[in-house]
Amino acid sequence: MGHDHGHHHHHHHGTGNIKTAFFLNLGFTILELVGGILTNSVAILSDALHDLGDSLSLGLSWYFQNLSSKGRDKKFSYGYKRFSLLGAIINSAVLLTGSIIIIYEAIPRILNPEQPSTKGMIALAIVGILVNGAAVLKLRKGSSINEEVVSLHLLEDVLGWVAVLIGAIVMHFVDAPVIDPILSLGIAAFILFNVFKNLKKSFTIVLQGTPSNIDIALITKKIEALDDVKEVHDCHLWTMDGEYNIFSAHLVVPHKTTVDELAEMKKSVRTILEEMGIAHATLEFETQEEPCSLANC
Structure with missing residues (x-):
């Protein structure tokens, strides 16, 4: 019997990337929760809840990414690489839960819209784009599926904040407070679509499916x-x-x-x-x- 033992190391920089993204996201989440309450914006509060879940997920991803770099031992003969995947699955599950809560909170506001503070929304949206954009750029350098999932979450945040910025500008000049909860539903729908896509990819790996990029x-x-x-x-x-x-x-x-x-x-x-x-x-x-x-x- 012949044994080929080629080894490739992809996780060394991954832990640092996720660590940076974690602290960026956690700090901004706190600011976002306060800002959402002060501006009376369900879109911002919904995104704050999403970011809070992301912060938890990033913390778990940081832990699992670090664990996945350990070599093999008697307990795990292939090493701990799959723990990185476990972080991605937990990350997706947290986002799924957060999205359901967003939808639950947004629907009543569509029926009874309340006018938010558009100036505060615009300011928070600009900060959100800058902070989450910086985290995305950091994680885009990574190569693991864990980093890919986390990067996708933060990219969704950037797109969500762009939508909030546009909506806030429109509401600043037009009396249409219903835009705020509609934005929340749009963000939630986009998140759910990508969560299911990532879960499918993750569970295919867990079930030892053949890699799609290899024939x-x-x-x-x-x-x-x-x-x-x-x-x-x-x-x-x-x-x-x-x-x-x-x-x-x-x-x-x-x-x-x-x-x-x-x-x-x-x-x-x-x-x-x-x-x-x-x-x-x-x-x-x-x-x-x-x-x-x-x-x-």
Whole structure:
């Protein structure tokens, strides 16, 4: 049996990125809660609730991202990489709950709209765009699914604040207070759409689905094109966290293949897999005469 142990490290800067975003988001959430009460804006209060959930999620993501960088041990033989994914799932669940609360609070205000303080809304919206925009730029440098989910949340915040800014400007010149709760529902709908998309991606990884960006049939074809590889079967491809991809397969070789030839063959296979984005591989060699009950790729 051959073992390929390629390792790629993507998490070193991820913890710092999420840490920065956490403190930016927490500080602004406190300002936002006070501002929402003072301006009597349900849109701002709704976004404050969303940001409060984000702050909790960012804290959890920071913890899990840091934990995911630990190496493997007796308890977790593949290491702690999937804990980063757990942070992304919890993050999505918090946003889902927050969005439902936003909808619950906004609907009565549509039926009985109240005029908010538009000047205060405009000021808070500008600050919100700047703060959340800075956090997004920081996280966009990351590569983990955890950072991707957190970055998406903060990008939603930026877009939400742009909508609040436009709505506040309109309400400043036009008597249309119903715009405020309508903005809340729009923000909630946008958040829910992306939350379900991220949960689908996360649970596909948890259920060990094949990475969408890697073609297992193409991998098999490339390996079978090598000299002395007669067949490839019992192929398995999955990912730990959306980045660290794992592959295993049985390779059928001629009966008289030497140990040196197998080593050279394994080196060639490893090169193919690295080019295809595989970080870890386990290969089992079989002769043509050896029966295998798992000969279904």
